[in-house]
Amino acid sequence: MGERFKGAHMIELMNHLGIEYVVLGNHEFDFGAEEVKKRMQESTAKWFGSNVRDAATGALFDGVVDTEIIPLQDGLKLGVFGVCTEETPTLSYPGNSVLFEDVFATSRRCVEDLQARGADFILALTHLSIAQDKQLARRVPGIDLMLGGHDHEPFTLYEGKTFIHKSGQNAFWLARLEFQLTRSAEHPERGLAVLPQWSMLANAHLPPQPECQAILFKYMRAMASEDDLEQNARVLATLGTMLSTRTALLRAGESNAGNLVADALRSELATDVGLINGGFIRGDKEYSARTNVTVGILKHEMPFPRPGVVVRIKGSDLRDALLQHLKKYPQQSGSHPHVSGLELMVDMRSNPPVITKMAYNSGELVDLEAELTVATSKFVAGGGDGCSCWLKGEILREAAKIPEIVADFMMKKRLLAYPENEGRITILD
Template sequence: MILSFKRAATAVAGGVIAASLMVSAAMAEPTRITFLHFNDLDRIAPKDAKGGFAPLMTLLAQERARAEHSVTTFGGDLISPSLMSGLTKGSQMVELMNAVGTDVAVVGNHEFDFGPEVAAKRIAESNFPWLGTNVLTQDGGQAVGTKPYHIMEAGGFKIGFFGLVTPETPFLSSPGEGIKFPELVATAKKAVEDLKAQGAEIIVGINHIDFADDRKLAAEVPGIHLLLGGHDHIPVNLVEHDVTLAEAGSQAHYLNVVQLDVEWVEKRGKKKLDVLPTWSVISTRGVVGEPTVQKIVDGHMNKLDQEMNVEIGVSETELDTRRSTVRSTESNFANLIADALKDETKADVAMTNGGGIRGDKTYDAGHKLTRKDVLSELPFGNVTVKLELTGDQLWQAVEHAVSKVEDGAGRFSHYSGMTMTYDPAKPAGERVSEILVGGKPLDKAKLYTLATNDYVANGGDGFKMFKESKHLIDKAAATLMATTVINYISEKGTIAPKVEGRISAQ
């Protein structure tokens, strides 16, 4: 599938088409520079026939062959949060980025998921520069091997790149106390000045920030020609304030091909750079993978299959993941999951829905758990998020969780850090009689933090009350839920989860 707009700059954002500028017939033939952009890619292979490095490489090769001058850019979030990267700390991702011929990238918040030392190691392994214009040590130097700027020449023009990552990174990931992330607008203004002083003619920002912040840069920072984004996981192209903005979704589902026709013209005796954008948004759905990159991917996937059988811990108690249990009563395996979520996020309370536990089996006491066991129980690829919500919202959620217990609905939930008592004979919405958080009665006016999965946090299984809560760790910054549980079991070595009265039916 190709969304192609060859004669006008057209915006695509969830199907929204924006108006465009037309080329003046009187102008001389400009130089065309093609930017091949993708972002937010942590999986190496296709899923549901979309994405993956090998199909992406097929598209890159095609577009490079068509373009006289091309630059391949990446908008951040590479080395996490996939299950594979949980084992390798993202080394395979850099190998594949090198293989597809990346020219320049910006760090994303997920580059810091394993700490600044791992981020620095992955950056050092890269055959391309990682930008981090606002990724600084406390004394103002560049952190973890990032570069403030990058200048390259294409078609006789000097292109100057800067790259910004969200200032929320310390709250979304683990960069450590030694790194600071200065404010975006002031940093971008200085970047434009510095790049122009170094002779750059075309100014490009590759940013891993909220798209709203990219739009703010376009409005408030003069001199930028192109902003290539990441972080929001949306495919979008538009022109605002004479600045072209583009993002490519996530997981290499799309390659965003942005073409800038550039030339110097004289207007009223002054020399001015004229820039006209066009673009194509190309899907990888069903694209056959490029053989060389496919071979690298296959090697890593085969290794992952072997590593899935690696033992991570032993359970001293029988574990129960049967559908009839996890959807109707307290389960010691569900307690284990909730404990892992709470431990990782340091939330007041954790909650996991029974419908997300899919093994439908028991494990004998003494069973040696493997990574594959956890993945078979949590197969949906959900991630661990953290919310801030009122006690009243939490009470509503617990009421909702038992509102269809008699039907075995997947909304039935399990908890860590709290206990609840309910009467299944009462009408739905009136069943919960007591909730204790940390041993104390829930205060409906108080703010609590809750760890759960992104499906529930986004209103799945009918948990609409969570959509109104504040996201402290959102999907873009989260860890794969299966990885959360695997790490928890691995750290303990031996586990003995019990049914201990967290859920009581009267």
């Protein structure tokens, strides 16, 4: 649905829900900067992106709000700004016309501006990793509350005097945060008293709101012909074992779903090695043994219909690229690799980390001076997720879209039996 409507369905849902304030994230740019501008024009919310600029002029990205003062009761003022990850150009497709400025310098500027305008309490809307959120709280005094995204897991914590909250992915939870702010008229020198309280509401198994469901069905009808429905229901293979697409495994461990996709790429494109980044698989589910895997399930799990490619690359450059994929470990990252045809041992205790073993399944060590072929996504081969060593390789050919490649592989296998952990990548930490 995202590929077809480029986010228009999400904007209509957000407008219906009365969302008032939004911060830009990397995935807003999945279809390019011009599509972002269209969606923002359709939205009734205010969009923050204090560090998102026009690369040519240095002006704020069209339609974006820099800072805002919101009047509260008792004459208090809430100051708001928002920042988006500087890694967006390597995580999505904003193009060369958009500049993502340093989040720390931007935040410092915004806090100083809001304080000068009399803000009593400052809220930062962030689309950063939790590690960066913590660092921001330490490096930029004056931020009272951060509401964050980007990470797929929920977090609630204090970093110094800054309250940080993330609700996790896919609206699995809805957070309710309340802050009682009081200032003593008799003793203003005591400053603002802040009393926070919060709760997490699980959305699982709740009946859908009829109005939201109607909006969703409208878009589903627009894209679903009878042939589409039949195609989505088509069974490709049956699971002989449980298959996990849990985000935590895909982004920081070994996932048998990641192994499956890497195997499909290597087998169908006839290469020495297959590789997929964990962020390509998005469902965050567990499928029990005897589940029939359908075309619809593949579309749900791999919503980015990106093509597979065959890359010819030197062994040493592949080694260096793999280390780039693992650079954020043990933090969850969409770059986390899943491989086929390789066995790796990585020593993360070393500074910098090193790959101590890189061998083919036969046990033969990979010749670091020789070239080999790798099947992966066009995103990865283009240096996505900051893995620039892939650019030293050469794309030999572009194949079908990866969900189609995986579907062909599944139809040949018919029965898929993958253990939970094969030890394809052993990490010493």
